Amino acid sequence: MRAVCCQLAVPFCIFxxxxxxxxxxxxxxxxxxxxxxxxxxxxLEWF
Incomplete structure (x- = not known):
């Protein structure tokens, strides 16, 4: 789950x-x- 969130976080931020x-x-x-x-x-792996 964490790996998927890491991959999708930047595209969502750009959009x-x-x-x-x-x-x-x-x-x-x-x-x-x-x-x-x-x-x-x-x-930064705070979670």
Whole structure:
């Protein structure tokens, strides 16, 4: 499960970043920050 999340975290962050650039809403910015924190936590093995 962790390996799958590691592989999908970066593409989701990229997609959400592009979406946030074109349609910036408060929800998009919060979701992007949560996804980035999750991706960093997974790659640094904090979980």
């Amino acid at each position: 959400q970043g592009i979406r946030t650039i074109f349609f910036p809403t408060t929800f998009d910015v919060i979701l992007l920050s949560i996804l980035v924190l999750l991706a960093v936590a997974l790659y």
